[in-house]
Amino acid sequence: MAPTKTSKVSSASKSSIQKHPASGIGAPSQLAQSSRKGKKAWRKNIDIHPVEQGLESLRSEERVIGSTLQKQTNDQLFVVDTKGDDKVRKSLPRYSKAELTATKILSQRSAIPAVFSRPTKDSVPSRSKVSRADKERLLRIAKRPRKGPFNAVMDHTEFGAGSALIDVSAAVKHSGSYDPWTAEKIEEVADGLEHTKKPNIKRPELSHPRDVIDVPAVLEPHQGSSYNPPAAAHDELIMEACKVERRRQEEADRLAEIRRKVADARALVADETEGLPLGMTLDEIPADDGEPVTQEDAVVPKKASVRKTKQQRAKALRLREEKQALAEKAARKKMLATIPLAKSLRSTAEKIGQRQNEARLARQLALKMKLRKGLAGQRLGKYKVPENDIEVQIGEDLSENLRTLKPEGNLFRDRFRSMQQRALIEPRVPVLPTKRAKLKEFEKHAWKRFE
Template identity: 55%
Template sequence: MATSNKAAELKAKKSMSSSVGAPSQRSQSTRKGKRAWRKNIDIDEVEAGLEELRTEERVTGSTLQKKTNDELFVIDVKGDDQVRKSLPKFSTSLLSSAKILAQRSAVPALQSRTTSSSLKRKTLTHEEKDRLLRMGKRVRKGPFNAVIDPTEVGAGSAMLEMSEAVKSSGQYDMWNRNGSEEITPEWETISSKPKKVKAPTLPNPRSFIEVSAVPSPHEGTSYNPPVSAHQDLLRTAHEIEERRVKEAEEMAKTKEKMEKARRVAVAEDVLGFAPGMTVQEVEGDDTIVDGTEEVMPTKKIPERKTKQERRKAEKLRAEKRALAEKLANKRLLASVNAAKSLRKAVGKTSAARERLRSEQQEKVMQEKLKKGLAGQRLGKHLVPEGNVDVQLGDDLSESLRALKPEGNLFKDRFLSMQHRALVEPRVPVIPRRGNKLKEYEKHAWKRFDREQ
């Protein structure tokens, strides 16, 4: 029984193979001689370690022991924004067959022969070629295929190179005050690309308007209104119409003044001088009234001062001037020490005043916008206020049967949208006809009077 177990173990040891694929022989038929011992040494751990190093070299190009810490580790301080985009999706590249084919060694392949890319020939310049010929004392040919004598000065084996002065010739500008730096013209520094202008962030007036889409009408617009409400509405319509008439009169006066100025300019061009410069001749003398000659008041001429008085006045003026200068210098010296504090105080007060003014303006504008944009300028044009629909006392109908419809719903809706800043104000554009209509009078109608 023991012999059979030993045979089974021996058979299992003989069939055992290495992890790397090479056959291994663990069982020994004999232990005679050193060759048998050397042949059956167990080196599986060494082979596994070497195989790991080869795998690392194939994947990374070299072993991990030879790489620095910067190549192996990265400190991530920002994070990856593309994690969601890089999540695995179905792709043919994620198949096992594609992964096996994509595994390529990082070690460059061996080349059996030299190629044009592996050999990079260095092109020699004419000067380098001459220098090498001089060093090798080879025959050199000059112009017209003539052999240059190596015993000449500068033509032998001596390595004569160009001096720094010759190499840098033509680069120094003696008129440049800044030294060797070249002055770049201003037009080269200006970029041709236009700068992007940021759009200002302004509040939308629509957010402050509290006008309803369909405002409630005035009480005086009813078909049977109260007397006080009707009179109030009539008064409002009268004020609006009076203001329009006044504006029209002012516009007419302005146009008349402009026309008058244009006529005066034309008259100046014709006459050569302004029309108002003509002087009428006085026929009679207006100085004599009722036989008595009118006496014109004479202006008192001041007496001439003496030299002593002039010197005294000049001395007094000089003393006043000196006192004023002294006072001004004193104030200036006192303000120099407090200049910084004064500047800060003035800056704070001006900033506070400007902030208060802007807040007040914004508050007033918001209060105006609450009632809508009626009568305010938005862009090029004014937002129209709209007409007041009111009937006179004689036109009022006391019953719904006799009521006549007035106004235009479309116009009212459009004005409401303009007041709520939904539609910009526009001026109605009347289309012009390209061809004028020609009227012809028929021959029969020409003799209408005669036939009668």
């Protein structure tokens, strides 16, 4: 009998679990569940029947009116009738039991236009015609034969005639038309929702060095760099080149001296730590290690701290308060003494401020005058702006005529340095690759066999 009772209980529990009927619009609904232990079962078995009813009511309003009642204004929903109309009853449809339900549905005209099976002129917009340029571009991409003048077929492999990569992209066509500092026009949509507006960014007014620099793109060469220069101009240019070379040599000697000192220090440290592990140093043994300890060198033991009594602590507190009061009295006396000197102190402060302002303006003027000559020799960022090389020949190398003249310098390097000195491009140095691909040598199989 035990199995029979169990089967009755299980059948009764199954009969008590009844599934919710399907919704009115045909969507399945599964609300019955055997357990609520997990959140997954909660999400799966949720009754959305009221939500579906509300959405269906909104759809019915859109079908009849054209939009929901919430979006209609008061003038569209309500009318104050002060006159009345006797023909309203005649215009209302008559109730008839014999009228079919389909007829009632068809009699209710919807505000939403009907969907036609075939496209009409009003429903489908006219197709935009493909321009000649777009048609040629598509033919080039598809590599279709295109006819040119005299009905001749053009070769799509010809340079500029068939390659799709010849055309510029849309980004290149519209380049330069976007200005990030112009205020964008934001169109407000009257849908009752809140829209975030982008803040108008104010263009920063910052001075640029190139606005101050007054250096021509091509500098006029010195008179002494000519193939047949005057003696005075040639000697002057040689002295300038000598000064520059001497300065470079002094800088190279200074760096070499610094490297030599660093190498000597490293060698000294290596000699001291020879035979010891890396990072370990050996302490020096004092000279008087074996001598006996005298009475003077003996360590004097410290006195044990004695706890102060209540009277001693009160006395110390009273002395500290007296010192603080005397200090405040002296500060107050000093402040009162400076009151009559307020006018003189104010005039002194104004003079110091005026002097500092004049010094600041003088520094700015000197910097501006220095910038007018360009950025040659100044550090801008990580690197230093290079200076122009002095191109001069000694008297033995000077040519007597233009036929035997040897060209010097590099026009590309001159233009590149000129743009750096005029703050058109940032200073850079050539970066060479540190790691190079190693060449692997091997002997071909044909050369391994010797007969």
